[in-house]
Amino acid sequence: MLMHRNVCTLWLLLLLPHVSAFNLNLFRRPELREGDVRLFGSKNVSEGRVEIYHEGKWGTVCDDGWDMAEAQVVCRQLHFPGAKSVVTGKDYGKASGPIWLDDMNCKGTESHLSSCDFKNWGVTDCSHKEDVGVICETDDTNFNDPTHFLDQSISLSDDLGKIFDSGIGCDFPILVQSETGNRQEEWDPGGG
Numbered sequence: 001m002l003m004h005r006n007v008c009t010l011w012l013l014l015l016l017p018h019v020s021a022f023n024l025n026l027f028r029r030p031e032l033r034e035g036d037v038r039l040f041g042s043k044n045v046s047e048g049r050v051e052i053y054h055e056g057k058w059g060t061v062c063d064d065g066w067d068m069a070e071a072q073v074v075c076r077q078l079h080f081p082g083a084k085s086v087v088t089g090k091d092y093g094k095a096s097g098p099i100w101l102d103d104m105n106c107k108g109t110e111s112h113l114s115s116c117d118f119k120n121w122g123v124t125d126c127s128h129k130e131d132v133g134v135i136c137e138t139d140d141t142n143f144n145d146p147t148h149f150l151d152q153s154i155s156l157s158d159d160l161g162k163i164f165d166s167g168i169g170c171d172f173p174i175l176v177q178s179e180t181g182n183r184q185e186e187w188d189p190g191g192g
Helices: 002-020 068-077 156-164
Strands: 037-040 047-054 057-061 083-088 099-101 132-136 174-177 183-186
Touching (some): 037 068
Parallel strands (some): 057 099
Antiparallel strands (some): 083 132
């Protein structure tokens, strides 16, 4: 396994000059954008209280109207395969700040939680005791899927280690996407 990882590391080092052409800083957290979501208050990255970023602040989401459709949207937005369950009444730590969303109504096909129907930003009749949480599905054991996301906010070495330790090999394409959405596919280890 050590030889396998060294070969993969060598290919990654050869690829890095191409990545820098996109002016990406792989060790910097990406800028927060309006409508970004996160799961907060759990040691497990795939579980937690749903929080959404609006007007420069993180806020929570009320559990009114929540079901699996809303959970699916959150998990998909966070690049998980899907949702396992909606969590209500679980203590993910004391929340502070605004409750941004209430009375959610998602179809389940939306790409962002803020695309779903809701009252209006900050319009709520909830308290933080009604903050909703979700548990997202993870697919750590299935390496047959050729798509792997390397989130800049997560340790790069951990994600690469999972890919390289899978035993599949290192001859896979790497698609690099800049912050502006420009894509460039690099790497042809077979020369053809």
